[in-house]
Amino acid sequence: MRIFDFFKRQINPIKYWRKKGAKIGLNCEIYRTVSIDSEPYLVDIGNNVRINSGCHLITHDGACWIIRNTKAGFEDVDLFGKIVVGNNVSIGTNSMILPNVTIGDNVIIGAGSVVTKDVPPNSVVVGVPARIIENVDEYFEKHKTEFSHTKKLNYKNKREYIEEHLK
Secondary structure, eight states, rough: OHHHHHHHHOOHHHHHHHTTTOOOOOSOEOOTTEEEEOGGGGGEEOOSEEEETEEOOOOOOOHHHHHHHSSOOOOOOOOOOOOOESSEEEEOTTTTEEEEEOOOOEEEEEEOOOSOOOOOTTEEEOOOOOTTEEEEEHHHHTTTOOOOOOOSSSHHHHHOOOHHHHH
16 A cells, blocks of 8 residues: 555655645645655645655654653653645645645745744744744845756757856
């Protein structure tokens, strides 16, 4: 069954995670290697969200393992938390979102970040643990002369453009 699930996730990750109970909005892009923990029904993702390769959305605290093994009367405990992702969010490659985190609208999460607490709207966060480094308008102003209008180009034209402009 795990092999079958793996292939279903590879074919259509959004359909797969929705079937497992995750709430996922419209116009989202979730890469095949994204992992939504064992409780995907605790994840609520807004519209226009991109979650890049290797990201993990973790809805439980694995440290309960220690409590179960050391505290009498707590041998069967778990600790869960929801993850809420707002609209128009980009979660960078290999980032991790931990339980009980809400990410506001218009947020950029840098690659490799570990998000341990709520992220306010219009923020750019990076690091381990993730911290705010600027807002989205500051990010835009800093990079607006560097942006390349290539999103609608085919592969060949995009490559030619990039190779010419990054000489």
